[in-house]
Each structure stands twice: as structure tokens, then as C-alpha cells.
Amino acid sequence: MTHPSHSELARVVRDHAGRLAASLVYLVGDFAAAEDLVQDAIEAALAHWPAEGIPQRPDAWLYTVARRRGLDVLRRESRYREKIALVASPAAPEADDRLRLIFTCCHPALPRTGQVALTLRVVCGLTTAQIAKAFLIPESTVGQRITRAKRKIRDAGIPYRIPAADELGTRLAEVLAVIYLLFNEGYLSSGGHQARYRDLTDDAEFLAALLHDLMPTEPEAAGLLALIRLHRARAAARFDRSSEIIQLQHQDRSLWDHEVIAAAGRLIAAAAALKRPGPYQLQAAIVACHAEAGRWEDTDWTQIAVLYDILLYLAPSPVTRLHRAIALRYVAGPAAALREVEALAGDLNGYHLFHATRAELLRDLGHADQARAADERALTLTVNPAERSLLRQRLNWT
Numbered sequence: 001m002t003h004p005s006h007s008e009l010a011r012v013v014r015d016h017a018g019r020l021a022a023s024l025v026y027l028v029g030d031f032a033a034a035e036d037l038v039q040d041a042i043e044a045a046l047a048h049w050p051a052e053g054i055p056q057r058p059d060a061w062l063y064t065v066a067r068r069r070g071l072d073v074l075r076r077e078s079r080y081r082e083k084i085a086l087v088a089s090p091a092a093p094e095a096d097d098r099l100r101l102i103f104t105c106c107h108p109a110l111p112r113t114g115q116v117a118l119t120l121r122v123v124c125g126l127t128t129a130q131i132a133k134a135f136l137i138p139e140s141t142v143g144q145r146i147t148r149a150k151r152k153i154r155d156a157g158i159p160y161r162i163p164a165a166d167e168l169g170t171r172l173a174e175v176l177a178v179i180y181l182l183f184n185e186g187y188l189s190s191g192g193h194q195a196r197y198r199d200l201t202d203d204a205e206f207l208a209a210l211l212h213d214l215m216p217t218e219p220e221a222a223g224l225l226a227l228i229r230l231h232r233a234r235a236a237a238r239f240d241r242s243s244e245i246i247q248l249q250h251q252d253r254s255l256w257d258h259e260v261i262a263a264a265g266r267l268i269a270a271a272a273a274l275k276r277p278g279p280y281q282l283q284a285a286i287v288a289c290h291a292e293a294g295r296w297e298d299t300d301w302t303q304i305a306v307l308y309d310i311l312l313y314l315a316p317s318p319v320t321r322l323h324r325a326i327a328l329r330y331v332a333g334p335a336a337a338l339r340e341v342e343a344l345a346g347d348l349n350g351y352h353l354f355h356a357t358r359a360e361l362l363r364d365l366g367h368a369d370q371a372r373a374a375d376e377r378a379l380t381l382t383v384n385p386a387e388r389s390l391l392r393q394r395l396n397w398t
Contacts, residue, residue, distance in 0.1 A: 017125025022097035032150035041066040099214045106175040114149035219271035223281030226267040230287040233260040249296040279315040301330040318347035334364035352381035
């Protein structure tokens, strides 16, 4: 046995928690009870492994602890004999039911906050305290969300299964949206106390990779995984030592992980070969255009604008139109881009990046006073410390 670091311990728990939960749901037939058994096993691991080391078979260790606790629970149930025969088997589970688990945690009948909390707790093995710390909310709030989600699964009779073919597309989109939300929260947090949360981006990539492994012929799962990895490949250059944002055009590209970028490009190509384009594939392709450019000046803005056009066709949204306008700035000039941005005022007046983008374009066109007013408006609409610092810098420069 080896004595693990905190990050290694977290990785091992995360790698095995989902499989353990999936197997226990199948065995005990109760989602909430299985989730409680998993957390008991994880808490036991966190208590013993730092001093004793990670066992050679962590999955078997966790399963044994959960099984013992499960026997105690099942003995109190009226139909315990049949279930005890299943749970009493000493061998660790081999069947991988994690896909059923993911779809259950992300069922559309659950509120998004419940989906996120339950997925982190059950699939990733995070404790309630860890989830609360990541989202800067009280532990009691997280506990309530998880309890409500489990109660909804029980009371509504939500099935523990992979969706049928005729509903798979919609349900898969819901799962992808939960993972994407997790990544965005970690990559540039909406919280006001720190700029980013590395643990949530780790968990988002873990979930995306797991989903891709379990559904290798779903191109959007591959697209989301590529998108996350492309962003993370550039993470070392995104902030300076003072946690200030370094904008893309000023980043040191030698700090980017070019092997990961190349691998993500291959993942995008493999997804494209399936000929079922989707929003995550297109977003990944757009980020790849940035990541594969050797210099800012080499960025293929025309290709990026075309990709945004396709993305708008498949998944129209004001935010996507805003990003397309940013690309248009480098294709047709700031005046054309500003016209596109101004047309979004009704939809995005409460969105800080709308005003920050408008400020940049106004500054390009020599309208310094209007640019300053737009930056001031943007500053009132974000609580992220890194974004606020960048906006303050702009205001000091003008």
C-alpha cells in the first residue's frame, strides 16, 4: 500500500464511487438507500486510507464496507431475505451500470440544482461538504437538494434505466447540459469569491470522459469531452500569478498543452465522421480554431464565423449571436460587429459580456466615453473577481 496525497485519494474515490453506486442501486432496489451506502463507504475510506494507504483493490474495499452496512439496513426490511442473498456476495461487482445511474441523476423531472448535486454526490462520490464548498452555498442547502432529488426519484417512480431509443436524444441532451454546467461553473465561476474551481472542472471532465466511454457512438458526448479538454489545455496561461485574467490574444501559447489539443482535434474529427453534427461538436471546433493557431494573428476568424453560423442554425441563442459578432469584428470590422451587438440589447441587457463586448467595439471606433459607460455597466453585472479586475483595469486605462 502507498500513502496517498489528497488529490490521489480524491481521484481514486471518484473513479470507483459511480460504479459502486450503480451496482448497489441494482442490488438493493432503492436509489436513496444505495446512495447512503456509498457515502458510508466513502467516509470510511477517507478515514482509513490517508493513514493505511489505498488498498490494491479499492473497489472491493469500498464494496465490502457498503455491503456490510447494506446487510444491516436490509435486515430491517420486510423483504430482506431475497436481497440479502444478492448483497452478501463477497465479490466486487463487475457489471457496469453507471450509464443508468447518470441518466437517473439527470432525469428531467428533477430540478437542475438537484441534478447537479445528485450527480456530484452519487456518480463522482463528493461529500455534501465538498459540493457546498465548490458552489459557495451552505451544506444544509446541498443536503436539502439531494434529499428532495432522492425523494422525487422514489415518489415519482423514476426508473433506473437507460432511456428508450425514442427518448434518448432529449435525455442525453439533459445529461450533457448538466456536465457542461459543471464545467462552466468551474472554469469561470459565477461565484464572487474566487475566479475558478479546479475540482469542478476535474469532475466535469471525468463525467464527460465516462459518458464518452459508455456511449462511444454518440458524437455529442465526444464533442463535449473535446470542448472541455481544449479549454483545460490552455488553463495554465489563463491567469497570472495574481489570479488576474490574461486575455486570449496575450496568453503565452507555449504554456498550452499541445498534445491534449491535438488529441482533442482527433476526437472532434472522429465525432464529425459520424455525420451527426451538434452544438457541442461545433463549440469544440470553434475552440480548436483558437487552440491550433500558433499566434493570435494566425486565428482563422472566417472559419470561426462560419462555424458560428452553423451553430446558430442548430441551436440559436442571443449569447451565440454575441460570440459570432466578436468573430465578425475580425472579419468585417468593428462597425459591422457593433451593429450585430446593438441588435442584441433587448435580449442581453442584463448580461455583463454584452456590455464588455460593446465597450471594446466602441473603443475601437473611437467612442471612448460610450465605451467607458458600457464597461461601468458590465462591472455592475458580474461578481467574478477576475472579470471585475479586468474591467477595472480597462476603466483605469480610459
